Amino acid sequence: MEELNRTLDAVIRGEKARVVGALVRVLGSIDAAEEAFQEALLAALSRWPVDGKPQNPAAWLTTTAKNQARDAARHRRVMSEKAPLLAEDEMIQPEPTDSVSDDELRLIFTCCHPVLTLETQVALTLKVVLGFSVEEIARAFLSPEKTVAQRITRAKNTIAESKLPYEVPSRGELPGRLASVLAVVYLIFNEGHTTREGGLMRLDLQAEAFRLGRLLCDLLPTEAEVFGLLALIAFSLARAATRTNARGDLLLLSEQERARWDRPMITEGLMALEHARRCAGPENYVLQAEIAACHATAPTWDGTDWSKILRAYERLLALHPSPVVALNRTVAVCMASGPAAALTALAELEEPLARYHLFYAMRADYRRKLGEDARDDYERALALATNDAEREFLRRKIED
């Protein structure tokens, strides 16, 4: 029984998107598809212990779910001749022979449709694509279950009412729509990285973001940004275990124990980045990944290739001017040219970042390096920070 549950869990986590994606195409709605999928899971629970585990569990679940849906449709038709009919012959057609179906992509693009709010896109993607339960989503985002459930129901209604075409966007539309999908992946990853309140990391969310990123890479193998984002997530995951000390205090990159970074995960990042470089054009996530790669491969903080990092920041800022990116760039300025140069670079960022705690924390660091008393800046940073681990970190700085 335990083994059966493990198998089913693996299928739900690994292949739900493909099965549900195929079912939406056939049944016409995410709700009906998820219902049929649940029915198939129940059937598996009763039949597999008797018949043995099928060689291809995902295929078995897809076929069973389709049969269940067909039976349900027949039943509905008998009950009411006026009920909308499902194209029955379409439903019983065999699996498409090409092993790469667009079903998963259609499903992902629909869940991340810009007609929905970003929060809703995230919830729907976690639920429908990644197989999270409402309870798990609620826990991950520290929201009440009821709120999450309502959000998902509303999203499904919006999709049904707006009659969104269930399709992969055309070439021309793709960049914009893909940006919206990647924003969802990035948000899932980032939510796992630093939560707004409470504890610091939720590794499972980061792992899920990585899994979704890999899936997207397989589905869109020539899109540089997909690989850039995957690399960025991999480099971050590789350092996850060293981001805090035994007491749970936040550690800076310069303080982390590099020998404990996850090397196979760094290799994942490097390979994804190499692929991204071969696809056209440096873009936002690719350049962020370039910076992360410099850190991941440097033997020490001081031995980091700061001039390469500076070049990547300059390209990044030329593409997308952003005060937060400019703020991060000052770290590389400080390492390459010293704290006085970093303070000069910071000066023009005070206005746009006046409410951002990290601006004051970083200015305090550079001032302290120059021998100044920077307690006022640390205190301003502390007053603006909301994350427990970050607040604790700033408190330690003030005491030092």
Place this chain on the structure above:
Amino acid sequence: MPQYMLMVTEDLAKERERTPGETQALIEGRTAYEQELRALSVFLDGERLRPVSEGRRVSTRDGAARVVTGPFAEATLSGYYVVQADDLDAATKLAERCPVSPGSALDVRPLMKGSHNPEKMRQPGRVFGCAVLGNAANEPAWVDIMDRVDASSRDNFPTDKMCGGVRLHAPSTGRRIAATEGNQRAIFDGPFLESKEVIGGLFFLRMQTIDEVVAFAMNADFVRHGGVEIRELWRS
């Protein structure tokens, strides 16, 4: 022009010791090497394989197919190139330029037949490389195994999922370049039957999961004669 396969075999223990900086240098070195082969117009195909820990081996023991999950005891393939060259010497010269880490080996083997699809990783979906392995006491016996695999794999192949495949000539027709510490290279002539399983060919299947490939291999007739190591290709 004759075609040759260059197969990179990595020492797992050494690979684990590699620092991220060394890994990065190796990855970038391989990309530069591929560009070099392309510039010389000798490149036909080449891919890197995902970690052996994710791989599977399907073989027959006592009449029943069985599956082993990686990593495997022996050193295994980490990447390959297919090039065209005038002769074995010219192919060996090309292979010598391939950056590899110490402890790795590069096997150069002439191709008997096959087809290449160098664009397979630019299309959607996951691709799995299947290395056909034979275990025999001497080369004639090994060749016999490969002939039987070849004969029994003509039918029942999922041709709609195939993206290329090649059969190699016997190990005695090839060369091995061993990379030692300090980037020294030593070149040996075949045969190389001392290792337990000797690769006789490589084919590629675009499938959804490795389990799907395993299921195909378990039911494939040719596994009765030899074995197959299944490894996902890396996009890089």
